[in-house]
Amino acid sequence: MECAQEAVSVTPVADQPVIFSVTVPFENIDPLAVLEILAESDQFQYYWEHPDERLGISAGRAIRKISCPGQCAAAGRNGKSSDRFTATSEAIKKACEDIVEYSAFRHSLAGVHFLGGFSFFDRQDAEAWKNFNASDFFVPEWSFVRDGELCLLTVNKEVPKNISAEKLADSVRATIDRMATQLLKSTSAALHEEPAPAHEYAEVIEEPESLGKWIENISAAKKLIELGALTKIVLSRMLRVRLCGRQQPTRILNQLRNEYPSCYTFMMRPEGKTAFVGSTPERLLSIRSNYILTEGLAGSISRGKTATEDAIMEKKLLSSAKDLEEHRLVVEDIREKLRNFCDEVNHPAQPGIKKFTNVQHLYTPISAWTNNKYDPFVILRSLHPTPAVGGVPSRKALGLIPEYELYERGWYAAPVGWLNSKGRGEFVVAIRSGLITEHEALFYAGCGIVQDSDPVAEWEETKLKLIPMLTAINHA
Numbered sequence: 001m002e003c004a005q006e007a008v009s010v011t012p013v014a015d016q017p018v019i020f021s022v023t024v025p026f027e028n029i030d031p032l033a034v035l036e037i038l039a040e041s042d043q044f045q046y047y048w049e050h051p052d053e054r055l056g057i058s059a060g061r062a063i064r065k066i067s068c069p070g071q072c073a074a075a076g077r078n079g080k081s082s083d084r085f086t087a088t089s090e091a092i093k094k095a096c097e098d099i100v101e102y103s104a105f106r107h108s109l110a111g112v113h114f115l116g117g118f119s120f121f122d123r124q125d126a127e128a129w130k131n132f133n134a135s136d137f138f139v140p141e142w143s144f145v146r147d148g149e150l151c152l153l154t155v156n157k158e159v160p161k162n163i164s165a166e167k168l169a170d171s172v173r174a175t176i177d178r179m180a181t182q183l184l185k186s187t188s189a190a191l192h193e194e195p196a197p198a199h200e201y202a203e204v205i206e207e208p209e210s211l212g213k214w215i216e217n218i219s220a221a222k223k224l225i226e227l228g229a230l231t232k233i234v235l236s237r238m239l240r241v242r243l244c245g246r247q248q249p250t251r252i253l254n255q256l257r258n259e260y261p262s263c264y265t266f267m268m269r270p271e272g273k274t275a276f277v278g279s280t281p282e283r284l285l286s287i288r289s290n291y292i293l294t295e296g297l298a299g300s301i302s303r304g305k306t307a308t309e310d311a312i313m314e315k316k317l318l319s320s321a322k323d324l325e326e327h328r329l330v331v332e333d334i335r336e337k338l339r340n341f342c343d344e345v346n347h348p349a350q351p352g353i354k355k356f357t358n359v360q361h362l363y364t365p366i367s368a369w370t371n372n373k374y375d376p377f378v379i380l381r382s383l384h385p386t387p388a389v390g391g392v393p394s395r396k397a398l399g400l401i402p403e404y405e406l407y408e409r410g411w412y413a414a415p416v417g418w419l420n421s422k423g424r425g426e427f428v429v430a431i432r433s434g435l436i437t438e439h440e441a442l443f444y445a446g447c448g449i450v451q452d453s454d455p456v457a458e459w460e461e462t463k464l465k466l467i468p469m470l471t472a473i474n475h476a
Helices: 002-013 031-038 083-097 165-190 209-226 249-259 307-318 321-338 376-383 394-404 455-475
Strands: 019-025 045-050 055-068 099-103 113-118 135-147 150-158 201-203 232-243 264-269 275-280 283-288 291-302 342-346 352-355 359-370 415-420 425-429 433-436 440-449
Touching: 019 165, 031 045, 031 055, 031 135, 031 165, 031 249, 045 249, 055 083, 055 113, 055 150, 083 099, 083 113, 083 135, 083 376, 113 264, 135 165, 150 165, 209 232, 209 394, 209 440, 209 455, 232 394, 232 455, 249 264, 249 275, 249 455, 264 415, 275 455, 283 376, 283 415, 291 307, 291 321, 291 455, 307 352, 307 359, 321 342, 321 359, 321 376, 376 415, 433 455, 440 455
Parallel strands: 019 099
Antiparallel strands: 019 150, 045 055, 045 264, 055 135, 113 135, 113 415, 135 150, 201 232, 232 440, 264 275, 275 433, 283 291, 283 425, 291 359, 342 359, 352 359, 415 425, 433 440
């Protein structure tokens, strides 16, 4: 490999070790199976899939970590600071300067991927989220991408000083050969194995005053809305589930992707221990060069048990003044923010409906072309949080959320995703999600509170939104 010689020649003058990356085509294997076979229990693990779009990414063993702890404790959590987004962007740009890549053919998903995300607030000091910083991105030793029928295996190595090009190339070849042998052998052996027994769990029953406290906090928020201090605030709650036996997050992922193929199924597991998993319906930012896709997703109602009932529920949602107003605030906010970067922002005049297994939402797709090649993290910083997970006005709502919620959000409802060396990337809003530890799971669900909100109805909506994670862990 001539690029191995290039990587070796660059190493002595680089500020940090050079990343040597090789991408080769591979047999069509399920990326989740690849993760289960290759992942190490005490190492970084990552998963990303949108089944309907036929795109999946799995990765493991970090060779580089880019983290930011966020604001100092004295700064508080109110408002938004650019520090962690800017710091992440600058670190990734610097890392890209020290990458030498080889790919068997040109493809926008070949090469190095930076995998990770952010916490909801600028600081992350919740004990439950101690393995996560305010911003964490990883370069994996290996990543496996399935894009339709095409599969790519990428191996990344940090180039040590004084290594010869021949030894570096041999090291990469040996790693690819080892992984290929392990994958092919394991998938063949799996055909003869018995399925694992179902995983059982025990739910910790909520305290009777949970609903009462919820009603009290939403009523207090509605008073501020009536006084004109707020237009909307998103409040959420946490459900704690005790696990029986050791958890297997990949089994949860498998259930989620099968039940919700129109959603983004993801897992972020920084040290092979605590895993943040989810199946979110909401894309925050998809970017290819200077083309942007995002969406407004706010206002929801349950699915009907029959086709007729489902159509009735859909019509009810499309005519709901409360939900239409909540949705309008989201779309308007996103459109105004994108205008800082784009000459033209396009979206339908009226929302449509996006249906999922247990819920349907008001939905508006939004597309735009940036007028310059903007840094994706600058756009991401501007978009997060949308009114769908924060509120209006944003700064006021963000200051009140910790006061009205009985837990700390961590990475819940925050941007999670990836960006690669080709400038392609995708980030979602990490809702319909949960934090899986060795002995328990923490699941989250929220609702947009506006002047017409009914606290009891919003409580019932959170129960509806908790179903995906509860069902997945029960089947895991």
